[in-house]
Amino acid sequence: MTAWWTLMLRDLRLAWRSGGAAGLSLGFFVMATSLYPFGLGPDPVTLASVAAGLIWVTAMFAALLSLDRLFQADFEDGTLTQLLLSKLTAPGIVFAKITAHWLGVMLPLIIVSPLLALILGLPGSAIGPLMLSLVVGTPALSCLGAVVAALTVAVRRGGALMTILLIPLFVPSLIFGAASVEAGLVGTDPSGALLLAAAVSLFALALAPVAASAALRLAAE
Amino acid sequence: MTAFLDSLGPHGPYILGAYGVVTAGLVGLAYDSLMRRKQWRKRRDSARGDARRDASNTGEGS
Amino acid sequence: MLTLDSVAIRRGDKLLLTGVSFALRAGEAVHLKAANGVGKSSLLRAVAELLPVAAGSIAHQNAHGPAEAADQVALLDEQPGLKASESLRGNLTSLSILLSGRTPGAGELDAVADRLGLAPLFDSPVRYFSTGQRRRAVLARLLLSARTLWLLDEPYTGLDQAGRALLDTLIAEHRNAGGAVLMTHHGDVPDMSVIDLMGHVPQVAPDTGDDGERW
Amino acid sequence: MHYFANPTRFQRLMDILRPWVVGVMLAMLAYGLLAGTVFGPADRLQGESVRILYIHVPSAWMAMFIYVAIAAASFVALVWRHPLALIAARASAPIGAVFTLLALITGSLWGKPTWGTFWVWDGRLTSVLVLFFLYLGYMALWQALEDEEKAGRATSILALVGTVNIPIIKFSVDWWNTLHQPASVVRLDGPTIDPSMLWPLLAMGLAFKAYYVWVLFARMEALMDARRVQAAQLRAAQHAAGGAL
Numbered sequence: 123m124t125a126w127w128t129l130m131l132r133d134l135r136l137a138w139r140s141g142g143a144a145g146l147s148l149g150f151f152v153m154a155t156s157l158y159p160f161g162l163g164p165d166p167v168t169l170a171s172v173a174a175g176l177i178w179v180t181a182m183f184a185a186l187l188s189l190d191r192l193f194q195a196d197f198e199d200g201t202l203t204q205l206l207l208s209k210l211t212a213p214g215i216v217f218a219k220i221t222a223h224w225l226g227v228m229l230p231l232i233i234v235s236p237l238l239a240l241i242l243g244l245p246g247s248a249i250g251p252l253m254l255s256l257v258v259g260t261p262a263l264s265c266l267g268a269v270v271a272a273l274t275v276a277v278r279r280g281g282a283l284m285t286i287l288l289i290p291l292f293v294p295s296l297i298f299g300a301a302s303v304e305a306g307l308v309g310t311d312p313s314g315a316l317l318l319a320a321a322v323s324l325f326a327l328a329l330a331p332v333a334a335s336a337a338l339r340l341a342a343e
Numbered sequence: 344m345t346a347f348l349d350s351l352g353p354h355g356p357y358i359l360g361a362y363g364v365v366t367a368g369l370v371g372l373a374y375d376s377l378m379r380r381k382q383w384r385k386r387r388d389s390a391r392g393d394a395r396r397d398a399s400n401t402g403e404g405s
Numbered sequence: 406m407l408t409l410d411s412v413a414i415r416r417g418d419k420l421l422l423t424g425v426s427f428a429l430r431a432g433e434a435v436h437l438k439a440a441n442g443v444g445k446s447s448l449l450r451a452v453a454e455l456l457p458v459a460a461g462s463i464a465h466q467n468a469h470g471p472a473e474a475a476d477q478v479a480l481l482d483e484q485p486g487l488k489a490s491e492s493l494r495g496n497l498t499s500l501s502i503l504l505s506g507r508t509p510g511a512g513e514l515d516a517v518a519d520r521l522g523l524a525p526l527f528d529s530p531v532r533y534f535s536t537g538q539r540r541r542a543v544l545a546r547l548l549l550s551a552r553t554l555w556l557l558d559e560p561y562t563g564l565d566q567a568g569r570a571l572l573d574t575l576i577a578e579h580r581n582a583g584g585a586v587l588m589t590h591h592g593d594v595p596d597m598s599v600i601d602l603m604g605h606v607p608q609v610a611p612d613t614g615d616d617g618e619r620w
Numbered sequence: 621m622h623y624f625a626n627p628t629r630f631q632r633l634m635d636i637l638r639p640w641v642v643g644v645m646l647a648m649l650a651y652g653l654l655a656g657t658v659f660g661p662a663d664r665l666q667g668e669s670v671r672i673l674y675i676h677v678p679s680a681w682m683a684m685f686i687y688v689a690i691a692a693a694s695f696v697a698l699v700w701r702h703p704l705a706l707i708a709a710r711a712s713a714p715i716g717a718v719f720t721l722l723a724l725i726t727g728s729l730w731g732k733p734t735w736g737t738f739w740v741w742d743g744r745l746t747s748v749l750v751l752f753f754l755y756l757g758y759m760a761l762w763q764a765l766e767d768e769e770k771a772g773r774a775t776s777i778l779a780l781v782g783t784v785n786i787p788i789i790k791f792s793v794d795w796w797n798t799l800h801q802p803a804s805v806v807r808l809d810g811p812t813i814d815p816s817m818l819w820p821l822l823a824m825g826l827a828f829k830a831y832y833v834w835v836l837f838a839r840m841e842a843l844m845d846a847r848r849v850q851a852a853q854l855r856a857a858q859h860a861a862g863g864a865l
Binding site for chain 4: 269270273274276277280283286287289290291293294297298301318322325329333336337340341343
């Protein structure tokens, strides 16, 4: 098994073990989404009109919860140093971390999202577009999150700081992701927004290994 | 003065408000920057002064 | 294996060491003797190419010519580099794949565990290890990393008498097998050429005049 | 470029330039305010409130200009490890943030008479809002990292990542704006600007740039002296400890 798969699967395992972020994010995602009706009222019509946007915003915050420990755990116990001396290049390490984060944290959110769509009164027809928009849009969250996580790895309570740094960068994914679901609802063609969301994710995928590995090398000095 | 206000038309207060905010913002920022520079210049000179005194003491002492 | 040419180390604005030069060939070992806080750990990280040098150069060579630190360096510092929630077997398997590039056989793992007296703990999470056991686990990683240049930063800390003797024999075996060792220790170490880093600490004059290039 | 890396030499340069910078600022400000704000023509559609244009548009220009300046300085700092470029970037951020805030406030004060509400999710205003968050993030990262030298490089990487994402954010916000576009909204900078308004506007733009350079010099000198105090204290501590332990 190559070094890359070893690191990725190990991180995936750790994400779901105690202290890992996956369960935490999933719990937050479900609870926060089911909180909205208490604020907005139970009327399905009003809820359905904002459901896609709410689910997307909550998915972003769920991602944020799991990102600040992405590199910090390895930084604190010295594993990061060993990784930088391993057969993997720094971008390789970053890419493994991003993949483990997406599979470990984001995918479970996507799998649960139909349940939350129903809670928020989203019609059944919109569930497919919602999941598709999340599949296409959330990789950008993991990639940009990895960059900022690497930048704030040496900051003790980096979580709050990360939110400030990441929200502006998350705006495009949110706009295109939520819009593609809206389009599905209104009956217009969602492919435009979907492709744009995918483009943002691909761009983030290209940017993240370069920027994050520079930040990692800096942190490990 | 009121003639001037009338000449600005119904939206006069917004115009004055905008200029007031910008003036306050830019003057405030300039003031903060100049004070910051003066304060640090003073602290640098005093820090450099202490260093010279240390150097001269140890010079005689050793 | 390794050549340092008038290397200087800087941490932030502070110049820690200057003019450090030595060479290290297969089978040799160098002991960098210095008190704490002088910058010996930083020097090791510079040799491992994790920290850029402020001046001078560090060159790695292997049998085929110039090489990268990541090809031949194994670094042992104060951090264990082990995942607390994983078992020692899981940790060592992953690390040996990551560091040596090949999957260790079960027999090989057990042999290393026996050698270091960790066999009974092999399948329990590293979280429950005592300091001494944790340091021995780090030695196990060192053995499995199959790296030729060992960089050991205060390796004796946390080891009991038996552990220290074990480390000495491991070092001797590593050198006989053609490996090299660069070690930092504030005390004395048997049969290693010593470099006293205290001679390389720049004397600092108080700042009196115009700061020219410096601040 | 390395000629000016020496702090004292750069300080002499600043002292030479400063009177010119302040002179340009005052001259441009005087012309812009008189020719534009006070005696300039009113706009056919918006009437008098268009006078806010002379401070809103230059502020928005400066908000963008300074962020790009920070990115350029960060790039120089990262590639050539140029300490002064880093200090220029760090000193510029608060100025950029102030300009962004002023652009937002004047934008909303301009929006009130035109659309009757203080805040309108117009594409450009929204982009400036997101830019404001980027400034806050940049400054927050400077505060969060204790190690001065690492903070410099981390913030430089963030500034570059931020800059690379600005076009995407701008495009997505405009795309989003056209998606939710209410009926014909009067664009903030009005129809094509006729020359009688353009020259004062450009003058104000130049005045704001000169202002930026002037305040930047002051904040840079403060940061440079702060570094010198820190270095002097460090040396004094080392010297008191007899060079080393």
